[in-house]
Amino acid sequence: xxxxxxxxxxxxxxxxxxxxxxxxxxxxxxxxxxxxxxxxxxxxxxxxxxxxxxxxxxxxxxxxxxxxxxxxxxxxxxxxxxxxxxxxxxxxxxxxxxxxxxxxxxxxxxxxxxxxxxxxxxxxxxxxxxxxxxxxxxxxxxxxxxxxxxxxxxxxxxxxxxxxxxxxxxxxxxxxxxxxxxxxxxxxxxxxxxxxxxxxxxxxxxxxxxxxxxxxxxxxxxxxxxxxxxxxxxxxxxxxxxxxxxxxxxxxxxxxxxxxxxxxxxxxxxxxxxxxxxxxxxxxxxxxxxxxxxxxxxxxxxxxxxxxxxxxxxxxxxxxxxxxxxxxxxxxxxxxxxxxxxxxxxxxxxxxxxxxxxxxxxxxxxxxxxxxxxxxxxxxxxxxxxxxxxxxxxxxxxxxxxxxxxxxxxxxxxxxxxxxxxxx
Numbered sequence: 001x002x003x004x005x006x007x008x009x010x011x012x013x014x015x016x017x018x019x020x021x022x023x024x025x026x027x028x029x030x031x032x033x034x035x036x037x038x039x040x041x042x043x044x045x046x047x048x049x050x051x052x053x054x055x056x057x058x059x060x061x062x063x064x065x066x067x068x069x070x071x072x073x074x075x076x077x078x079x080x081x082x083x084x085x086x087x088x089x090x091x092x093x094x095x096x097x098x099x100x101x102x103x104x105x106x107x108x109x110x111x112x113x114x115x116x117x118x119x120x121x122x123x124x125x126x127x128x129x130x131x132x133x134x135x136x137x138x139x140x141x142x143x144x145x146x147x148x149x150x151x152x153x154x155x156x157x158x159x160x161x162x163x164x165x166x167x168x169x170x171x172x173x174x175x176x177x178x179x180x181x182x183x184x185x186x187x188x189x190x191x192x193x194x195x196x197x198x199x200x201x202x203x204x205x206x207x208x209x210x211x212x213x214x215x216x217x218x219x220x221x222x223x224x225x226x227x228x229x230x231x232x233x234x235x236x237x238x239x240x241x242x243x244x245x246x247x248x249x250x251x252x253x254x255x256x257x258x259x260x261x262x263x264x265x266x267x268x269x270x271x272x273x274x275x276x277x278x279x280x281x282x283x284x285x286x287x288x289x290x291x292x293x294x295x296x297x298x299x300x301x302x303x304x305x306x307x308x309x310x311x312x313x314x315x316x317x318x319x320x321x322x323x324x325x326x327x328x329x330x331x332x333x334x335x336x337x338x339x340x341x342x343x344x345x346x347x348x349x350x351x352x353x354x355x356x357x358x359x360x361x362x363x364x365x366x367x368x369x370x371x372x373x374x375x376x377x378x379x380x381x382x383x384x385x386x387x388x389x390x391x392x393x394x395x396x397x398x399x400x401x402x403x404x405x406x407x408x409x410x411x412x413x414x415x416x417x418x419x420x421x422x423x424x
Contacts, residue, residue, distance in 0.1 A: 004393040004407065006384035007416035008366060011249035014413040018237045018255040019045040020069065020230035022402045023308075024191040026093045027168045028198050028230060029053040030100040032073040033060060034175055035202055037225030044071045044230055045404035048397070052090035056083055056097055075104075075225070082109040085142070089113070091401070095123055098146065099169035102135055103176035106149035112142050125166040129157045133170070133177045154179030154218055162187040162212070162301045168195060171216060175204045178219035186214040189302040190260045194231045201226035232256035232281070236403060238264045238309040239378045241285050243410065245273045246316040246386030250286040251413055258283050263305040267313060270295045271320060293320025293359055298327040299334075311337045311379035317357050318346040318364055319386045326355040337376030340369040344383050344391070363388055371395030374402045381406065385415055 020043035030053070032039040044050060044066070054064050054071070061079035065072045081101050088094045088111040101108040113123075127137050127144070132155040135148040154177050159166055167187040174181035186192070188210055196209035203224050205217035232255035241261070244251045245268050258265070258277035265275045265283070272292040275285045295317070299307040307330035317324045318341055328334045335355055338348050345365045347358030366389030371377030377399035384391035396419075399406060407417045 001394065001422045002396050003420050004381070004396065005418045005420055006366070006381065006391045006393060008247065008364070008385050008387040008389065008391060010247065010385070010414055010416055012244045012247050012251055012385065012410075012413040012415060013249045015252040015254070016240055016409045016412055018232045018240070018253055019043070019404045021191060021194070021233040022047055022049055023164070023189075023235070024194045025050055025230045026053055026091070027096050027172075027191065027195050028228065029057060029071070029073070030096045031172060031195060031198055031202070033057065033062065033075050033078055033097070033100045033104050034172065034223045035075050035225045036222045037076055038072060038074045039202070039225040040227040041071045041073070042069065042227070042229040044069050045233070047402060047404050048400045049091045049093070049402070052087065052094070056087050056094065059083065059087060060101070078104060081105040081107045083111070085111040093165060095126060096165060096168050096172065098126065098144065099130065099173035102130065102146050102148050103152070103173045106147070108144070108146040110144050112144070125159055125161070125163050126169045129159070129166055129170045130173055132157050133173055133181065135173070152177040154181040154216070156182045156184065158184040159186065161185070164189050164192065167192055167214065171195060171199065171206065171214065174216040174218045175199060175223060176218055181216045181218060183214040185212055187301065188212065190231060190234065190257070198226070198228045199223070201228055234260045235306065235308045235375070237261060237283070238306070239312045239382065239403070240409065240413075241265065241268060241275070241283070242312040242316040242382045243385050244285045244413070245271070245287050245291060246319050246382050248287050249413070250284070252278065252282060252284045254279070254282040256283070257281060263303060264309050264313065267295050267297055267305065268316070271317060271324070291317065291320035292322055293317050293324045293357075294322035296325045299330050307331060307334060308375050310334060311375045312382050314355070314357055315341060315379040315382035316386070318348070318360065318383060320359055322359045324357045326357065328353045328355070336372040337379045340372075340376070340380055341383055343367040343369055344387055346383070365389050366391040368392040371398045374398050378403065381410070385410070
């Protein structure tokens with residue numbers, strides 16, 4: 001068994017460079033399958049989800065190498081169109097390979113994806129959109145068998161909600177569809193912008209990324225390999241901002257555009273932290289006095305407050321003096337970290353998708369807790385850093401899906417966190 005031992009109550013001071021974004025590098029790796037050549041991705045974090053994507057690419061026949069944070073993919077030798085169940089189950093975002101494989105080979109055979117259990121996340125939007133592009137899709141025995149070939153053609157697709165994954169799948173598949181595809185009510189996340197920039201560097205014709213309408217002109221020849229640097233991970237940055245807000249101190253975080261974190265930094269400022277954008281890719285946070293709290297957080301698609309940042313900000317506000325209100329609109333099981341925070345003395349009441357985080361007079365205290373999902377694991381780290389005493393945190397496999405160097409980064413800020421491994 002592996003666990004983190006975290007001795008809290010220490011101010012966090014220092015500087016951390018935020019690694020590449022998990023939610024960006026995964027669709028970028030999918031996109032490399034479109035190229036008849038070699039693509040190079042820099043700033044690729046060493047995450048279990050990234051390794052799962054690399055395993056899928058290798059299964060498809062691609063040659064993939066990694067040197068540090070640079071991953072090179074030679075997709076000229078891609079020779080398969082199927083992905084086995086064991087690889088698909090590793091992560092939820094594996095479904096994005098569907099659009100890429102279909103675009104490259106004209107067919108795809110994949111199983112239903114896995115990932116964190118955050119409640120129903122149906123892929124109906126993905127499938128209906130691909131059907132509008134001309135794909136034939138048969139669902140049988142938990143597998144999706146898709147055909148398209150030369151039948152793929154551009155279409156106007158209106159999403160009932162701005163799904164990031166569906167937007168990415170459409171963008172990837174539309175590159176091979178003859179004619180113009182227009183995505184209405186498209187996701188606007190920075191990761192969508194990063195994917196569009198990468199596809200454009202490969203030779204694709206895409207406009208409108210970052211807005212609600214994305215236009216792709218497909219079928220204009222083969223895409224080629226390119227070189228690209230992955231954007232920084234805004235959710236990792238939000239976690240470290242929350243850690244300093246919870247424990248107190250002063251830290252500089254570089255590698256992420258401050259504008260991408262405006263919703264998060266706005267809440268933390270309102271709660272009593274001082275946050276400044278000190279460069280186009282840097283933020284400084286200072287928290288000398290106790291957090292006041294008294295904020296309302298409602299998750300929503302970008303540029304609203306990100307659901308992935310809700311758990312870590314909630315953890316920070318458990319140490320505030322006044323109560324705060326959270327409304328989770330994205331996932332129904334996004335409060336799985338609440339019971340663990342209660343073990344640490346947090347005052348949290350939940351009814352349906354609303355959580356009231358009470359103010360505290362005595363503060364959080366260390367306890368034995370377990371991460372049940374990725375961002376919940378980040379939240380428990382945040383709480384442990386601001387708690388009195390020692391916290392034993394298990395469930396590290398979840399954390400490693402999205403944090404490449406969590407203990408190392410926190411130690412750089414002065415945290416007392418140690419990885420232990422016990423033989424069963």
